[in-house]
Amino acid sequence: MCHVKYRGKAQSSPQQQQRAQSSSGWGWGVGKHQHESIISPSAVSKSKCPLRSWGGNLECWMFFSQLYPTNNDRPMCCAAARGVGSWLSRSQQKLREEGRKPSGHADKEVMAATVLTSLSTSPLVLNPSSAPPVPEPGSRAWKDVLSNSYSSSTSGNWSWDTSDQSVPSTPSPPLSNDANKNFPLLTPGDDVNEDVPESTHFMFEDPIPRKRKNSMKVMFKCLWKNCEKVLSTSSGIQRHVRTVHLGRNTDSDYSDGEEDFYYSEIEINMDSLTEGLSSLTPTSPTTCGPPPVFPPPLTAVPHSERINMNSSHCPTPTLLSQSAPSTLCHIRTDHAYQATAPVRIPLGHELAGLGNGNGTRPGHGTGNGISVSWQSPHVLFKGVLGSVIPVRTVSIGEKRQPAAITHSTVIKNHALITPAPKSAPGTRKPRGEAKKCRKVYGMEKRDMWCTACRWKKACQRFTD
DNA sequence: ACTGCCGGGCA
DNA sequence: TGCCCGGCAGT
Structure with missing residues (x-):
């Protein structure tokens, strides 16, 4: 199952981080002390683990350098964690059903579940809007969760280095006295389906039907x-x-829950539909272009993702609907590991990337640095199309959904998002590469320039 | 900072 | 129309 391995102190220099990210495996870390964890691809039931959506071979990277430094960072991690937690919780349940106690690798698996589900169930994520910054306790409590639960139960491979005081404190969610209730632990033997706070219940079970307006x-x-x-x-x-996709027997009631990954819940605002969004049909439920393509099994999308049809959730629906023909807008996703855009983490917030699954540095590439944002009821996502900060870039799912963010998309986004230049774009002639009179003759021999060059017009002698 | 050149003013 | 230059944008 999951081999959780401490691979030594984390990389403190960018070069080291780079090297680490280019290796395989996946891991997470805190502050400058990143810890890697490896899930053995061969040992994991790929058909069950949602992490497969990060590459199928489970070679993916999670570096949580500073845990959830901002609200905006959290959902990515949490969503991923939630998916893993859900999967792992099922694994636990199966173990119990088979009358076996999780131990050894399974124990580590549970530990991983704890880590990840703790991420996923942070109160800030669940209710970020009510989370004024409060220094420190967030990450500390998070670490406490880990240390209290597993510092003694692991075989020395695992540790959280909390001694590093150099890690700057970052805005963290307010943790009430019963904060631990918001950090349900998947400890061996616990019944994950019992006494789970309601706020986290949806992680493990089908989503609790929420109160919705009648129009939804x-x-x-x-x-x-x-x-x-x-x-x-x-x-x-x-x-x-x-029955249709997994080829299972219709009559059989058996279900291991894998179907969950292949559908999503969408909310359709009937009011909006009747008020002029009639072009939107349930079969094309987003206003942001074609529905995301999730080629199974590489792209498993848990069911708790919700595509929201309510245009009020999209601050600039027109722009985004044109510029982001993917899941950038209107998707309220609890499993953002299927997000299509690399996300640039704000400077100083060391949430580094979820790798793209093939061991390459996440987000390394175009350098377009086009900022985008999209909003869900839980959190405002902010990101970058064409990431520019490799280490601080989350590149989630881009391997799985190459069509989601295309070059043309980036171009379109750039045109739409960046302010329009003062002069009409495109009218200006592209700068020629040929040497012009000024270059050829120099300022000293200005009289040898062509007339146009002398007049500061487009060179007529050395045209492109 | 340098370079190419557009847009506009002036005689 | 010829000449010149401010200023923008790319390198």
Whole structure:
């Protein structure tokens, strides 16, 4: 199962971080002391682990250098963690059902679950809007969760180095006295389905139906590639996935929950639909372009993702609908590891990347640095298309969804997001590469320039 | 800072 | 129309 391995002190220099990120495996860390954890690809049931969406071979990187320095950073991690936690919780349950106590690798798996689910259940994520910055306790409590739970139960491979005081404190969620309730631990033997705070219940079970306005219609959309089946019930969509895509027996009630990854819950604002968004149909539920393509099994999308049709969640719907034909807008996702855009973490906030699964540095590339943002009811996502800060870039799912962010998309985003130049763009002639009179003759021989050059016009002698 | 050149003013 | 130059944008 999951081999959680401490691989030594983390890389403090960018070069070291770079080297580390270019290796395989996945890991996480705190502050300057990053710890790597490796999930053995061969040992993990790929068909169950949501991490497969990061590359199928589970070679993905998570570096949480400063845990959740900002609200904006958290959902990525949390979402991923939540997916893992859900999966691991199932694994636990299966172990119990089989009458076995998790131990050894399984124990480490549970530890991983604790780490990840703790991430995912942070109160800030659950309710970031009510989270004024309070120094320190967030990460500390997080570490406490870990140390209290597993510092003594692991075989020395695992540790949290909390001694490093150089890690700057960052805004953290307010933790009430019962903060631990918001950090449900997956400890061996616990029944993950019992006494789970309601706020975290949705992690492990089907989403609790939330109070919605009457105008919000919840539908369930199949995310299997080229399948846009939309059904009104989760059971229906599960049955659809199970029978149509997973090839399982219709009559069998057996379900291991894998169907969850292949559909998403979408909210359709009936008011908006009737007020002029009639072009939006349940089969194309986002206003941001075509639905994301999730080629299974590499791209498993847990069901708790919700694509929100309510345009009020998108601050600039027109712009985003044109510029981000993916899941950038209107998607309220609890499993953002399927997000399509690299996310630039604000400077000073060392949440480094979730790797792209092939061992390359996440986000290394175009340097366009186009900032985008999208909002969910839980959190405002901010990111960058064409990341520019490799170490501080989260590049999630880009390998899995290469079509989501295309070059043309980036161009379009750039044109749409960046302020329009004062003069009309495109009218200006591209700068020629040929040497001009000024270069050839120099200022001293200005009289030898062509007339145009002398007049500061486009050179007529050395044209391109 | 340097370079190319657009847009506009002036005679 | 010829000449010149401010200023923008790319390198």
